[in-house]
Amino acid sequence: MSSKPKVAFYWCASCGGCEEAVVDLAEDILEVVKLVDIVFWPVAMDFKKRDVEALPDKSINIAFINGAIRTSEQEEIAYLLREKSQLIIAFGSCACFGGIPALANLYSKFEVLNDVYIESPTVDNAAKFLPQTTSIDNNGKQIELPEFYSQVRALDEIISVDYYLPGCAPTPKLIANTINMLLGDNLPTAGSTLLPDIALCEECPRKDSKPTDLSITEYKRICENLVDPEKCLLAQGFLCMGPITRSGCEALCIKGNMPCTGCLGPTSRVVDFGAKAVSMFASLSSGKNEEEIEKNYAQVMDPVGTFYRYHLSKSLLRGKLERGI
Amino acid sequence: MEQQLKRKVSIDPITRLEGHGRIEIFFDDNKNVERAYLQIPELRGFEKFCEGRLPEDMPQITSRICGVCPTAHHIASAKTLDKLFHVETTPTAKKIRELVYNAFMFEDHALHFYILGGPDFIVGPGAPKELRNVIGVIQKVGTDIAKQLISIRKRNRELISYLGGKVIHPVLGLPGGVAKGIDEDELSKIKQLAQDNLEFALFTLDTFKRIILENTEYLNLVTSPAYTHQTYYMGMVDSENRVNFYDGMIRVVDPNGKESIKFDPQEYRNHIGEHVEPWTYIKFCYLKKVGWKGFKDGIDSGIYCVAPLGRLNACEGMATPKAQQAYEEYIKTLGKPVHYTLATHWARIIEIIYASERMIELVNDPEITGKDLRNIPSKVGKIGIAAVEAPRGTLFHHYETDSKGLLRKVNLIVATQNNAGRISLSIDKSAKELIKNGDGNIPDELLNKIEMAFRAYDPCFGCATHYLPSKLPFTITLRDSQGKIIKRIF
Numbered sequence: 001m002s003s004k005p006k007v008a009f010y011w012c013a014s015c016g017g018c019e020e021a022v023v024d025l026a027e028d029i030l031e032v033v034k035l036v037d038i039v040f041w042p043v044a045m046d047f048k049k050r051d052v053e054a055l056p057d058k059s060i061n062i063a064f065i066n067g068a069i070r071t072s073e074q075e076e077i078a079y080l081l082r083e084k085s086q087l088i089i090a091f092g093s094c095a096c097f098g099g100i101p102a103l104a105n106l107y108s109k110f111e112v113l114n115d116v117y118i119e120s121p122t123v124d125n126a127a128k129f130l131p132q133t134t135s136i137d138n139n140g141k142q143i144e145l146p147e148f149y150s151q152v153r154a155l156d157e158i159i160s161v162d163y164y165l166p167g168c169a170p171t172p173k174l175i176a177n178t179i180n181m182l183l184g185d186n187l188p189t190a191g192s193t194l195l196p197d198i199a200l201c202e203e204c205p206r207k208d209s210k211p212t213d214l215s216i217t218e219y220k221r222i223c224e225n226l227v228d229p230e231k232c233l234l235a236q237g238f239l240c241m242g243p244i245t246r247s248g249c250e251a252l253c254i255k256g257n258m259p260c261t262g263c264l265g266p267t268s269r270v271v272d273f274g275a276k277a278v279s280m281f282a283s284l285s286s287g288k289n290e291e292e293i294e295k296n297y298a299q300v301m302d303p304v305g306t307f308y309r310y311h312l313s314k315s316l317l318r319g320k321l322e323r324g325i
Numbered sequence: 326m327e328q329q330l331k332r333k334v335s336i337d338p339i340t341r342l343e344g345h346g347r348i349e350i351f352f353d354d355n356k357n358v359e360r361a362y363l364q365i366p367e368l369r370g371f372e373k374f375c376e377g378r379l380p381e382d383m384p385q386i387t388s389r390i391c392g393v394c395p396t397a398h399h400i401a402s403a404k405t406l407d408k409l410f411h412v413e414t415t416p417t418a419k420k421i422r423e424l425v426y427n428a429f430m431f432e433d434h435a436l437h438f439y440i441l442g443g444p445d446f447i448v449g450p451g452a453p454k455e456l457r458n459v460i461g462v463i464q465k466v467g468t469d470i471a472k473q474l475i476s477i478r479k480r481n482r483e484l485i486s487y488l489g490g491k492v493i494h495p496v497l498g499l500p501g502g503v504a505k506g507i508d509e510d511e512l513s514k515i516k517q518l519a520q521d522n523l524e525f526a527l528f529t530l531d532t533f534k535r536i537i538l539e540n541t542e543y544l545n546l547v548t549s550p551a552y553t554h555q556t557y558y559m560g561m562v563d564s565e566n567r568v569n570f571y572d573g574m575i576r577v578v579d580p581n582g583k584e585s586i587k588f589d590p591q592e593y594r595n596h597i598g599e600h601v602e603p604w605t606y607i608k609f610c611y612l613k614k615v616g617w618k619g620f621k622d623g624i625d626s627g628i629y630c631v632a633p634l635g636r637l638n639a640c641e642g643m644a645t646p647k648a649q650q651a652y653e654e655y656i657k658t659l660g661k662p663v664h665y666t667l668a669t670h671w672a673r674i675i676e677i678i679y680a681s682e683r684m685i686e687l688v689n690d691p692e693i694t695g696k697d698l699r700n701i702p703s704k705v706g707k708i709g710i711a712a713v714e715a716p717r718g719t720l721f722h723h724y725e726t727d728s729k730g731l732l733r734k735v736n737l738i739v740a741t742q743n744n745a746g747r748i749s750l751s752i753d754k755s756a757k758e759l760i761k762n763g764d765g766n767i768p769d770e771l772l773n774k775i776e777m778a779f780r781a782y783d784p785c786f787g788c789a790t791h792y793l794p795s796k797l798p799f800t801i802t803l804r805d806s807q808g809k810i811i812k813r814i815f
Contacts, residue, residue, distance in 0.1 A: 016392040017395065027475050027479075029464075030475075044440060046458065104374045115373055121594050121723070122593075122610075122738060131605060139361075223381035223499055223701075258490060300688075
């Protein structure tokens, strides 16, 4: 075995975008491969779980884990990698905050039972079969499936996390910076988020067109209005999460002429992203009495999907649970 | 119980694919494979949690079903919004969407050939696992080619970023158009990229022919019974029954190559059913016309195949000259329909050629730099359905709204789900053909050859497990040999 630092990549409840982001290191990946040995990376390499189990404890220098935790299998691998690794990085917004899959916390498992396997318009399931944690096939063989938990959880609700790199997905530049930082001699403060601790507006190309005394009388829907490609989106009446979202992505969505939806999460001073988003909304709205604020608020048709799109696992309000399930 | 466990070999996790999966191989008393299962042990929950969302947020929310093919979901969703909002896309916006889409098909297919599936051939199915990956590919093809691959992938992804803001989860799609257009100054760069794509696609075809077709051992592997199934095939076609990724009718041919069904994506519910099994979270699509007849192939089984192998069987040709030429050679060599699963790798390269040529057509269309990017809808309707051809097969989005115009019902048939039945057949058959007298110590090469049976499809089990788990009680279901429930133990 070579003496190069060992690195692992793993995915839990995720889309694979964080894996693509690593591949998007492009020519830099050749450098990374020179510097480290990748010992586990299911999307690209054939090392299996048993290969990781065979490694000595703490022998992996850095494990990047993306995705939220939904199943017993994901939890098991998170524990395994914690045992085998010196540093665990919560990689991407799902691992950091639950991400978009955490919107599932709005519904209990029970509520979707009929919807998915029985009532979906294309499902033909008169016998009302459901996938089972244990089933027996025609030959009498027992087949197991991992258990599903009632909630989608962020990685640090399962194991201790050393650093956070949010983003949906983190950009290759941020990934390269992180790898260099972690392979260097001066490790950042334990538990920190490896991004600048300032709001996105600071690096927004439309920063100069943002009025200092913003007062929004009418919130516009993006599908019903054309967007001026130069002017601050909030100044145009579109809900942009720039003021409360951490910077680091280089305002990519805004460069695509669409508002920021908050995927990098809040700065360190904010506990609950959605609560902060509501507070921002209230302070930007022109309405000053309750009635006017209500009127403004009614223009936000889907508050959860707008304010908590990536952060529901980390919300103080959590989600919906049914007891006894 | 202990006896039983010894008669099982697991491949966990299966690797070089998108998403989660494991293979469980069970042996009979004679140490032969009784049944091999590909299980999908992961789920998220899009259809349910999309309820209550704003329709215009769907292109960005559903792209998170898959970060490998976000553009497929994003564009399928934007097309669904066109239907839901009763709005036509402007001609320029339609061309921009299709340009982005073909750049995506190019880089996604190239990723599969060089990084996911290709290592099995380029490095070899029995190469040590430390090398049976992109690092091994680089060693084999040389750093220069590797740099070319990296550069062409990067440039295509930069084009998607330029128009979509981000490449992983782009933001361009809106009902009736796109958020951003093409600057005249950028056009020459994009034209050059389209040309370079074609050159790289043709180079990839040559590489494929040199490494695989000229190697008798590989060719025998491709055409061996372990990797062969006679099923129905599905793909989207234009008015002349040629492959189209962005728009068209859905055409299905039977195992003899005869047209069986041709339908508008709006009608998908009349033609596609989903079957549920207790041992996996994936749902298995089948043709309603034929019916679900269990895990078997043939003309009497509703199992069908999508993605490159399915598309090239379901069409009558390719819409661009170099792709057509490559298609003709493919059919001449393998016959039609092509039933060899591993031939999917070849079909995928033919599609890379088509994507490049289609990009060249689009960037040379004067409308591509038009400024009319969006038609603003005047109302939101009750229902929207649309489809695209994702790299991994036909992808349907279906949204319904409530009285406030928020989503109340979402149904998605994703690419890999269409292929789930056939992939299951492939794993079982390859295990049975390849492993004889298995005593529990199966050589790594053989296990990898079983994995090759799913890898050819380039499945995306992230996509396929977008739906949310239902209540999952600990239940044992006993069934007879016909699959009928005898008893359930709670």
